[in-house]
Amino acid sequence: MSYLGYRDGDENTPFGEFFDPQMAPLPAHVVEALEHGPQAEPVLPGFDDVAALMDSTVQQTENGYGRLAGGAFQVSVRTDMPGVTPPMWDWWFGWHGSDSRRYKLWHPRAHVCAQWRDGGADVRYVGRTSLVREYLGSADTRAAIQFVEPSLLGLVVPETDVAICARLGSADLPVDVGWLIHHVRPTADGAQMRSRFWMGGRFVAVRRGFGITDRAVAPIAARQLPDPRDLLVHCAQEMNHLAAFLPQLYARMTQTDPPLSV
Amino acid sequence: MSYLGYRDGDENTPFGEFFDPQMAPLPAHVVEALEHGPQAEPVLPGFDDVAALMDSTVQQTENGYGRLAGGAFQVSVRTDMPGVTPPMWDWWFGWHGSDSRRYKLWHPRAHVCAQWRDGGADVRYVGRTSLVREYLGSADTRAAIQFVEPSLLGLVVPETDVAICARLGSADLPVDVGWLIHHVRPTADGAQMRSRFWMGGRFVAVRRGFGITDRAVAPIAARQLPDPRDLLVHCAQEMNHLAAFLPQLYARMTQTDPPLSV
Numbered sequence: 244m245s246y247l248g249y250r251d252g253d254e255n256t257p258f259g260e261f262f263d264p265q266m267a268p269l270p271a272h273v274v275e276a277l278e279h280g281p282q283a284e285p286v287l288p289g290f291d292d293v294a295a296l297m298d299s300t301v302q303q304t305e306n307g308y309g310r311l312a313g314g315a316f317q318v319s320v321r322t323d324m325p326g327v328t329p330p331m332w333d334w335w336f337g338w339h340g341s342d343s344r345r346y347k348l349w350h351p352r353a354h355v356c357a358q359w360r361d362g363g364a365d366v367r368y369v370g371r372t373s374l375v376r377e378y379l380g381s382a383d384t385r386a387a388i389q390f391v392e393p394s395l396l397g398l399v400v401p402e403t404d405v406a407i408c409a410r411l412g413s414a415d416l417p418v419d420v421g422w423l424i425h426h427v428r429p430t431a432d433g434a435q436m437r438s439r440f441w442m443g444g445r446f447v448a449v450r451r452g453f454g455i456t457d458r459a460v461a462p463i464a465a466r467q468l469p470d471p472r473d474l475l476v477h478c479a480q481e482m483n484h485l486a487a488f489l490p491q492l493y494a495r496m497t498q499t500d501p502p503l504s505v
Numbered sequence: 506m507s508y509l510g511y512r513d514g515d516e517n518t519p520f521g522e523f524f525d526p527q528m529a530p531l532p533a534h535v536v537e538a539l540e541h542g543p544q545a546e547p548v549l550p551g552f553d554d555v556a557a558l559m560d561s562t563v564q565q566t567e568n569g570y571g572r573l574a575g576g577a578f579q580v581s582v583r584t585d586m587p588g589v590t591p592p593m594w595d596w597w598f599g600w601h602g603s604d605s606r607r608y609k610l611w612h613p614r615a616h617v618c619a620q621w622r623d624g625g626a627d628v629r630y631v632g633r634t635s636l637v638r639e640y641l642g643s644a645d646t647r648a649a650i651q652f653v654e655p656s657l658l659g660l661v662v663p664e665t666d667v668a669i670c671a672r673l674g675s676a677d678l679p680v681d682v683g684w685l686i687h688h689v690r691p692t693a694d695g696a697q698m699r700s701r702f703w704m705g706g707r708f709v710a711v712r713r714g715f716g717i718t719d720r721a722v723a724p725i726a727a728r729q730l731p732d733p734r735d736l737l738v739h740c741a742q743e744m745n746h747l748a749a750f751l752p753q754l755y756a757r758m759t760q761t762d763p764p765l766s767v
Contacts, residue, residue: 275530278539280738283640285509286614303526303614310643 245376247355253344261492262344264351266484273320273479276306277472284309287317290441293396296426297404305437308471315444316471320478324486325433329405331493332427332436335485336368336390336407338496346375348492350481353378360387368407374414380473385414388423396424404428411442417450418464425482436486438478443468507638509617515606523754524606526613528746535582535741538568539734546571549579552703555658558688559666567699570733577706578733582740586748587695591667593755594689594698597747598630598652598669600758608637610754612743615640622649630669636676642735647676650685658686666690673704679712680726687744698748700740705730 249262269277286303288296295302308318339345339357341364346357360372373388393406400406405427412419421442427434447464469477511524531539548565550558557564570580601607601619603626608619622634635650655668662668667689674681683704689696709726731739 278531278536278738279742280732280735281642281644283509283615283643283645 245355247347247353247378248351249344249347253347256344258345258348258492258496261348261488262351263484263488266350266352266480267487269476269479270323270483272306273475276308276320276475279307281471282307282309284311284317287311288319288439290317290422290446293424293439294398296424296437296439297398297400297406299428306475308475310471311441311444313444314465315446316442316468318438318440318442318471318475318478320438320475320482322436322438322479322482322486323430323433324436324482324489326490327434327486328490329403329427329429329434331489332407332425332434333405334493334497335489338365340368340371340373340375341365349485350377350477351484353477353481355383376414377477379469379477382469382473384467384469386467387412387414389419393424396422398424400426401428411440412450413464413467416460416463416467418460418467419446419448419450420464420467421446436482438482440474440478442471442474507617509609509615509640510613511606511609515609518606520607520610520754520758523610523750524613525746525750528612528614528742529749531738531741532585532745534568535737538570538582538737541569543733544569544571546573546579549573550581550701552579552684552708555686555701556660558686558699558701559660559662559668561690564699568737570737572733573703573706575706576727577708578704578730580700580702580704580733580737580740582700582737582744584698584700584741584744584748585692585695586698586744586751588752589696589748590752591665591689591691591696593751594669594687594696595667596755596759597751600627602630602633602635602637603627610750611747612639612739613746615739615743617645638676639739641731641739644731644735646729646731648729649674649676651681655686658684660686662688663690673702674712675726675729678722678725678729680722680729681708681710681712682726682729683708698744700744702736702740704733704736 282304287309288302304319305321310316340359343356347354355376357375360374368390369392376385389410391408393400393408396408398406407425409423410419411421411423424439426437449460544566549571550564566581567583572578602621605618609616617638619637622636630652631654633652638647651672653670655662655670658670660668669687671685672681673683673685686701688699711722
């Protein structure tokens with residue numbers, strides 16, 4: 244599957260009715276962050292202080308992006324999700340990656356295809372690599388999203404919460420280029436997701452087992468990097484879009500027990 | 506002092522309570538200017554016609570930015586300031602530059618430190634050079650702001666108004682890169698500031714007394730230049746932020762006569 248959107252018959256699944264090519268406008272707090280533009284490194288969340296993300300203190304930049312020393316960048320987005328629970332996101336990350344039609348529900352204007360590197364079905368996500376093709380802004384991107392245990396990043400996740408953590412890399416080259424964390428916690432009327440990305444610069448490395456030096460691949464890796472602003476928009480769009488029907492999708496696919504393999 | 510924000514004890518001054526890390530959203534007219542993006546040179550205020558700024562005619566671009574011929578750029582911002590008077594800004598420019606804790610009140614997310622090149626205290630600003638470190642967008646910038654008499658730029662400032670004028674340069678290299686004017690005039694309910702920046706291109710020059718040619722330093726100077734959009738956002742943020750408490754700060758620091766050196 245190498246096209247955007249649904250074509251003939253793609254909608255003939257138990258979840259097909261959830262494909263909606265219309266996406267809502269960005270939330271006001273995201274628009275405000277885009278207006279403000281790049282921020283100073285010291286007011287952005289530090290990768291060396293990710294544990295702070297687990298407490299509920301509002302960080303100095305909950306929505307925004309900026310360049311870091313050494314050529315890296317950081318992006319943060321908050322998504323408010325009435326009616327959603329943290330376990331729904333745990334389910335989503337295990338469920339969507341085996342079928343491009345599922346992956347497309349999430350960002351109907353930008354998601355092209357997804358499959359697990361192990362070729363398997365939807366069982367879990369931690370410890371697996373999701374190979375995706377998606378547009379970030381206008382950039383056609385092929386990424387390897389390697390989900391890891393939150394403890395690998397030193398996170399102690401409260402029982403009530405879910406933290407999706409991944410090493411971000413190229414699907415074509417043995418190069419990793421960044422990290423992501425989506426921390427989901429319950430709120431009075433649903434859940435809140437705090438997304439954090441650190442990419443480029445010191446977050447670039449050749450995958451273990453390859454002989455080339457990190458330095459040699461840095462210029463290649465840099466070409467894999469999205470524009471920070473585009474990444475902020477993409478993340479805000481996909482999270483808000485999915486959150487609007489995730490409770491219904493989750494109920495349909497888990498409680499009514501349809502065949503998971505379609 | 507080389508950090509952003511206030512730390513232990515920084516707030517223990519007669520003005521410490523005015524430090525507020527929360528900044529308001531940008532005014533609607535600034536957001537509109539950002540949405541419109543770069544403008545045509547002929548609709549931007551010309552440096553050769555700065556005298557026109559002193560009359561009250563609305564200029565064709567009161568808020569906006571654009572590239573000029575020869576690699577320069579121009580930025581304009583209007584700030585509406587209820588309750589503020591022009592003399593308060595005259596006082597502010599003389600007062601803030603001797604103490605980083607004062608400078609940080611102005612833009613708590615971007616101002617790192619400030620001192621006068623002459624090492625002196627707060628007496629006046631015209632004829633002095635303020636050495637500052639601040640973030641413009643994500644760019645860590647060290648600038649030398651050399652305040653001059655408005656008459657140097659050919660301005661005839663009405664009695665009721667204040668015009669803050671400066672040559673902008675590098676704090677590290679003997680290179681100047683631009684000019685700024687903040688023209689403040691009274692309005693029915695307070696004051697209005699019209700800020701104007703001209704930077705890069707023909708506004709770059711080696712400071713007098715140095716032998717290198719202007720041409721040789723141009724590439725170095727170019728690296729000192731902010732993104733015009735980031736400069737517009739920064740100026741709008743700091744002017745609106747300070748204007749919200751400048752009347753109270755001014756009253757506290759001048760009428761109640763606390764020690765000015767803390």
